[in-house]
Amino acid sequence: QKEVEQDPGPLSVPEGAIVSLNCTYSNSAFQYFMWYRQYSRKGPELLMYTYSSGNKEDGRFTAQVDKSSKYISLFIRDSQPSDSATYLCAMRTGRRALTFGSGTRLQVQP
Amino acid sequence: GAVVSQHPSWVICKSGTSVKIECRSLDFQATTMFWYRQFPKQSLMLMATSNEGSKATYEQGVEKDKFLINHASLTLSTLTVTSAHPEDSSFYICSAMHRAQPQHFGDGTRLSIL
Numbered sequence: 264q265k266e267v268e269q270d271p272g273p274l275s276v277p278e279g280a281i282v283s284l285n286c287t288y289s290n291s292a293f294q295y296f297m298w299y300r301q302y303s304r305k306g307p308e309l310l311m312y313t314y315s316s317g318n319k320e321d322g323r324f325t326a327q328v329d330k331s332s333k334y335i336s337l338f339i340r341d342s343q344p345s346d347s348a349t350y351l352c353a354m355r356t357g358r359r360a361l362t363f364g365s366g367t368r369l370q371v372q373p
Numbered sequence: 374g375a376v377v378s379q380h381p382s383w384v385i386c387k388s389g390t391s392v393k394i395e396c397r398s399l400d401f402q403a404t405t406m407f408w409y410r411q412f413p414k415q416s417l418m419l420m421a422t423s424n425e426g427s428k429a430t431y432e433q434g435v436e437k438d439k440f441l442i443n444h445a446s447l448t449l450s451t452l453t454v455t456s457a458h459p460e461d462s463s464f465y466i467c468s469a470m471h472r473a474q475p476q477h478f479g480d481g482t483r484l485s486i487l
Contacts, residue, residue, distance in 0.1 A: 306478035
């Protein structure tokens with residue numbers, strides 16, 4: 264079993280839809296939780312960064328962390344074609360390297 | 374936001390040559406830098422972790438003599454692929470982190486070995 268599980272998709276939604284992306288994990292020691300967006304042939308771009316449990320909102324993006332369930336989510340409101348990319352969840356303990364999910368490919372249809 | 378610059382973005386070279394990739398943090402001091410390799414449609418695979426002024430820590434299965442990492446300053450790390458062969462062709466990505474802050478990634482280097 265992988266330490267971080269993420270549905271690879273692809274996930275196809277119409278423009279304007281609310282997108283829900285999720286990851287589950289098994290290591291209860293993870294403290295920092297991140298979501299990255301990666302376009303083809305580019306490096307990952309940090310979208311959201313959360314420490315411990317709770318919600319965080321930034322524009323159209325909302326990140327949720329539920330440490331009791333070992334479950335994190337990213338919601339994208341009013342999705343746009345430019346949101347089409349691969350979304351990677353990532354988490355770590357302290358200053359250690361990130362453990363990534365496999366990434367979910369999102370396609371927003373105009 | 375934090376910026377990490379990676380250079381070159383694409384390199385093609387002959388088998389047997391060595392290739393150096395640079396990773397710079399432009400607006401923060403990177404106490405730790407990481408090097409990843411990514412195959413098509415796969416997630417990032419950590420190769421090594423380097424702290425400024427220290428030797429890099431390599432992940433299991435990564436050849437230290439093949440992939441030389443130097444982190445000589447708080448803003449620069451380099452990855453040198455020595456005696457590169459076609460199987461080393463891949464997308465290499467660096468990231469940088471200041472203390473416990475989130476990692477920021479470069480835009481990657483596409484390496485093609487002929």
